[in-house]
Amino acid sequence: MSLPKISCVPASRLLSSIHDLRWLLRSVTPLSVPRRALVQSEYRRPGQPREDKPQWQMFKFDFSKGLEGIKKHFKLLRHEFSGRLVGPEGKPIIEHMLEQNRVIWEFRGPDSLQEWTLSSDREIGGQSEIYLKLGRNSDTCFLYGTLQNAPPRDGETRYSGYCTMRSKQPLASFDRKKHYDWSSFNTLHLRIRGDGRPWMINVATETYFAHQKYDIYSYFLYTRGGPYWQDVKIPFSKFFLTNRGRIQDDQHPLWLDKINTIGFTLGDKAEGPFQLEIDFIGVCKDYAHTEDFAYEVYKRNPEV
Amino acid sequence: MKCSRCLLPLVRSGRTAAQRCALLPSTSQLIVQHNEQQQVLRYFRCSPASAKRGPVPAQFVKEDEEKGTKSLATKEDLFEQVAKEYKTKDTFNKVIDVFTKRDIRRRGHVEFIYAALKKMSEFGVERDLSVYNKLLDVFPKEVFVPRNFIQRMFNHYPRQQECGVELLEQMENYGIMPNTETKVLLVQIFGEKSHPMRKYQRIMYWFPKFKYINPFPIPQPLPEDPVDLAHLSLTRIANDLDARITIYQLPCTDFTESGEEIKLPHIIGIQSPSQMELLAKHNPEKPVFVEGPFPLWLRKTCVYYYVLRADPIPLEEKVEEPYDPERCFDYPLQLDLDLDRDLGDDESFDVDDLDEGPVFAMCMTSQGDQATLNQWISGLQQNNPILGKVPTLFRLDAGTQELQGAADTEPGYRHQAHPEAQREEAQPAEDPEAVVEEESRRSHGMKQ
Numbered sequence: 234m235s236l237p238k239i240s241c242v243p244a245s246r247l248l249s250s251i252h253d254l255r256w257l258l259r260s261v262t263p264l265s266v267p268r269r270a271l272v273q274s275e276y277r278r279p280g281q282p283r284e285d286k287p288q289w290q291m292f293k294f295d296f297s298k299g300l301e302g303i304k305k306h307f308k309l310l311r312h313e314f315s316g317r318l319v320g321p322e323g324k325p326i327i328e329h330m331l332e333q334n335r336v337i338w339e340f341r342g343p344d345s346l347q348e349w350t351l352s353s354d355r356e357i358g359g360q361s362e363i364y365l366k367l368g369r370n371s372d373t374c375f376l377y378g379t380l381q382n383a384p385p386r387d388g389e390t391r392y393s394g395y396c397t398m399r400s401k402q403p404l405a406s407f408d409r410k411k412h413y414d415w416s417s418f419n420t421l422h423l424r425i426r427g428d429g430r431p432w433m434i435n436v437a438t439e440t441y442f443a444h445q446k447y448d449i450y451s452y453f454l455y456t457r458g459g460p461y462w463q464d465v466k467i468p469f470s471k472f473f474l475t476n477r478g479r480i481q482d483d484q485h486p487l488w489l490d491k492i493n494t495i496g497f498t499l500g501d502k503a504e505g506p507f508q509l510e511i512d513f514i515g516v517c518k519d520y521a522h523t524e525d526f527a528y529e530v531y532k533r534n535p536e537v
Numbered sequence: 538m539k540c541s542r543c544l545l546p547l548v549r550s551g552r553t554a555a556q557r558c559a560l561l562p563s564t565s566q567l568i569v570q571h572n573e574q575q576q577v578l579r580y581f582r583c584s585p586a587s588a589k590r591g592p593v594p595a596q597f598v599k600e601d602e603e604k605g606t607k608s609l610a611t612k613e614d615l616f617e618q619v620a621k622e623y624k625t626k627d628t629f630n631k632v633i634d635v636f637t638k639r640d641i642r643r644r645g646h647v648e649f650i651y652a653a654l655k656k657m658s659e660f661g662v663e664r665d666l667s668v669y670n671k672l673l674d675v676f677p678k679e680v681f682v683p684r685n686f687i688q689r690m691f692n693h694y695p696r697q698q699e700c701g702v703e704l705l706e707q708m709e710n711y712g713i714m715p716n717t718e719t720k721v722l723l724v725q726i727f728g729e730k731s732h733p734m735r736k737y738q739r740i741m742y743w744f745p746k747f748k749y750i751n752p753f754p755i756p757q758p759l760p761e762d763p764v765d766l767a768h769l770s771l772t773r774i775a776n777d778l779d780a781r782i783t784i785y786q787l788p789c790t791d792f793t794e795s796g797e798e799i800k801l802p803h804i805i806g807i808q809s810p811s812q813m814e815l816l817a818k819h820n821p822e823k824p825v826f827v828e829g830p831f832p833l834w835l836r837k838t839c840v841y842y843y844v845l846r847a848d849p850i851p852l853e854e855k856v857e858e859p860y861d862p863e864r865c866f867d868y869p870l871q872l873d874l875d876l877d878r879d880l881g882d883d884e885s886f887d888v889d890d891l892d893e894g895p896v897f898a899m900c901m902t903s904q905g906d907q908a909t910l911n912q913w914i915s916g917l918q919q920n921n922p923i924l925g926k927v928p929t930l931f932r933l934d935a936g937t938q939e940l941q942g943a944a945d946t947e948p949g950y951r952h953q954a955h956p957e958a959q960r961e962e963a964q965p966a967e968d969p970e971a972v973v974e975e976e977s978r979r980s981h982g983m984k985q
Contacts, residue, residue: 327880328880331879331880331881332880332883333880333881333882333883333884334883334884334885334886334887335887336886336887336888339888370891370893372889372891373891392710422886428831428832428833428834429753429773429833429834429835430834431751453747453750453751455750455751455752455753456753457752457753457773457774457776458770458773458774458833458834459773459774459775459776459833459842459899460774460831460844460846460896460899461774461776461896462891480739480743482739502837503834503836503837503839505834505839506832507834508832512888512891513886513888515886515888517884517886527746528746535738536729537720537724537729537730537734537738
């Protein structure tokens with residue numbers, strides 16, 4: 234049964250139920266902490282010599298590029314200001330409070346592919362490949378490539394063979410970091426069509442301390458394969474904490490208020506080609522899911 | 538560096554002892570001879586292997602006589618000396634026994650364990666828990682257990698602890714769950730708060746949590762018979778419990794008129810009642826496509842399946858059929874309620890629904906050529922008579938494997954009785970595909 238799309242909602246009826254207007258200012262950050270700058274450069278293998286160029290040669294100063302940059306950033310700034318007049322995060326307050334589902338990423342045009350970064354074994358010297366293109370109907374993304382397990386012969390790498398696709402950090406005007414706020418949702422909903430391989434979903438949040446830099450919350454994504462689309466619903470309470478790929482002893486639930494990126498990794502040690510099609514990635518609120526966290530959070534030094 | 542090379546100086550007197558021993562009648566046990574200084578002499582004298590497998594350990598003795606003086610020998614040599622055809626679990630265990638009985642102090646056990654871990658896959662024992670326990674047994678017991686707080690603070694015997702962790706990590710990589718024997722061994726060797734023990738605790742915590750989270754589990758030993766494998770994968774991708782498998786042809790060999798042997802491939806198809814209904818409702822003027830091969834991975838094996846599908850019906854031609862109220866008496870299939878629902882109750886995503894066209898059947902065969910798939914279609918025709926009237930196009934691309942969209946160019950088909958294969962370049966230039974198409978008008982029961 235499909236619901237009719239709600240175009241105008243009697244706002245007065247719902248707003249009158251809010252007594253405390255301080256609730257409206259939820260999205261404003263209360264105090265200013267020094268923000269870490271965004272670094273989006275290529276991975277430099279430890280041991281590779283750093284580039285010896287002076288700072289002024291690192292950037293390309295071009296008039297047209299500068300002009301485009303000004304246009305883009307001021308446009309974004311204008312949207313931000315006008316968005317505040319509409320409501321929190323640029324959406325009307327009703328939508329912000331009541332929405333049950335939000336589509337975060339969908340692949341409806343070639344611009345949507347610019348939001349994603351691909352990375353594979355190749356960076357550390359392996360031979361896996363990964364490519365991303367739009368699906369046949371321009372409605373889905375098609376991630377494909379080959380996985381090779383042979384580790385690079387550098388004397389220290391023992392295991393290899395991985396491919397990942399990671400979303401880029403959302404940026405506000407003037408390349409400031411922006412975060413996704415999914416605190417009103419509790420489930421990740423994906424519509425995918427894989428080839429039977431098990432993937433891993435990695436969600437990275439905004440962290441403060443240096444040792445948290447590579448903190449990622451992960452969970453497994455098992456694909457069925459076949460010509461039919463697969464709806465995958467993973468509650469955020471199932472994501473476990475890992476750092477640099479190693480699962481940590483101190484587990485805590487994923488905090489949804491400052492999410493930076495989401496990524497998909499394949500490393501199932503099966504050599505050969507792979508493919509994954511993604512229709513959309515969204516978040517939803519599942520009222521039937523009441524679990525806070527799936528793993529134990531006590532016992533730092535358990536006895537044997 | 539996890540290097541397993543080390544200097545292994547052979548005891549000079551060992552050679553004379555070996556010569557002495559050669560005169561003794563052959564025994565089935567290792568003889569440990571002591572010389573005047575009551576040192577334990579090391580030489581190779583292993584029990585002969587079982588009669589059916591031939592003289593495996595004799596090679597050890599020969600090697601020893603050749604290396605008279607001190608030479609650089611790696612711990613891997615022990616494993617490499619075993620001939621290729623004898624690399625089994627028994628011989629692996631024997632090599633471990635040779636090492637353990639050689640020296641009471643187990644000199645060089647760390648390098649030996651690293652070498653053994655590397656060689657396990659050659660011997661085919663990397664998934665065997667008892668072998669890992671036996672390898673863990675190589676560590677001397679109670680030597681590495683810290684005895685006071687200073688030893689506990691300062692990472693007692695770090696190299697051995699690292700080796701223990703490495704062994705457990707290899708177990709973890711192959712997905713083997715350790716058992717109580719492993720735990721007891723670890724406690725005896727390293728103590729209770731050591732790194733290998735912590736690693737064991739981590740494995741025992743996380744493995745049970747993740748063992749059954751696969752919603753589409755694959756049986757552990759995959760069926761080797763291609764027909765059974767096809768059965769398993771087709772039921773997996775059908776996504777419908779009512780789907781029925783039909784075996785159209787079992788693998789067999791056939792003889793042609795000239796006496797040549799042809800191996801006929803297996804053809805197994807699957808179709809569910811809802812797919813049959815969709816096919817029956819299909820407009821006979823629109824063609825159906827046989828597409829493939831699409832990959833399906835089952836753990837480490839990749840199988841290929843083919844799909845019979847049609848293009849999606851454009852919006853103008855879509856007919857909304859009302860639900861038949863007599864289909865289900867338990868509850869009404871359609872409700873016309875005027876509920877006052879607003880944004881807070883909307884549970885659908887704001888996304889256009891993808892319509893890629895109905896899928897009518899899937900099949901798997903080892904040989905994906907036109908003739909075999911024709912056989913499949915003819916077999917399908919017995920239950921779906923409409924296939925006799927509908928033109929069938931074959932899109933067997935060797936390039937990218939995705940379901941082709943509706944907007945793709947459709948190479949025109951000819952209404953002729955004899956099949957004609959033509960090569961055509963499809964429109965997207967990035968992936969030139971060879972589109973082999975054939976128009977086939979079939980009559981009932983005509984097998985090609």
